[in-house]
Amino acid sequence: MNLQQLRYLNEIVRRDLNISEAAGALYTSQPGISKQIKLLEEELGIEIFVRNGKRIAALTEPGKAILDIARRILLESDNLKQVGQEFQEQDSGHLILATTHTQARYALPPVVKQFIKRYPKVKLGLHQGNPTQIAEQVLNGEADVAIATESLLLYEGLVTLPCYEWHHCVVVPPKHPLLSEKRLTLAKLAQHPIITYDYAFSGRGKIDDAFAHAGIEPNVALTAIDADVIKTYVELGLGVGILAELAFIPERDRHLRKIEAGHLFKPNTTRLAIRKNEYLRGYTYDFIELFAPHLTRDVVEKAMHLHN
Secondary structure, three states, rough: OHHHHHHHHHHHOOOOOOOOHHHHHOOOHHHHHHHHHHHHHHHOOOEEEEEEEEEEEEEOOHHHHHHHHHHHHHHHHHHHHHHHHHOOOOOOEEEEEEOOOOHHHHHHHHHHHHHHHOEEEEEEEEEEOOHHHHHHHHOOOOOOOOOOOOOHOOOEEEEEEEEEEEEEEEEOOOOHHHHHHOOHHHHHHHOOOOEEOOOOOHHHHHHHHHHHHHHOOOOOEEEEHHHHHHHHHHHHOOOOOEEEOOOOOOOOOOOOOOEEEOOOOEEEEEEEEEEEOOOOHHHHHHHHHHHHHOOHHHHHHHOOOOOO
């Protein structure tokens, strides 16, 4: 048994049991992977995969247990490398962030600027996706830190920490009739076509819950995955926008007007997630604290120990 065999096993599962894709991702051959998996099965005395002819159809029950152990071993192997790098090259390395468009576009820029100034030798990468993709990237080791508002709490393999709370706002073109309302209501809002986030993004569930609780059916004319698209179509007069308050910047959004909506929709919490049992480099702790000052190294380490 060796680490390479465990990497092959993990990659096959990550690629939905497609050996060809796993081989391509690991820059090796399909027959080579198949041979190593067979050798692993022979050594362990069990079948890891259910096969239909030469095709892999599923993991066997013992195969599922083997996969869990393999992933822990691979994680600890990576942790050993991180420890070595931490003491040899304390101020260099890489940090991959997986996040949504709203966080990447509006929340992260000042943090990234400070981080790069502090750690110019660290290669920083931003992976954008929906909350599910973001969580899976961290679970699979493709990213180090996930930042999102939705979904992160649903994954047992992640340690999830609250960063900050935010509200939605309503955006409209200048001279829109809603601007004359002293206090916006859901009923008044529902009289206009609504442009807002897709179901998986930026607190959309809180918007839907508010209308449902009020017994009002909103006319959601258009959905998008990021605030910039929402604002573009509001500017075109296609409807009123509901978006994250931090995504409205008066100096840049001069052709729009913001209406407070904190009283209409429940607040949302943006969260940060890391893999359980992950060894974090010192600069990763610093990045987390730059993004959420209350998440000091001590707080993060205690949270990780609680989830061990």
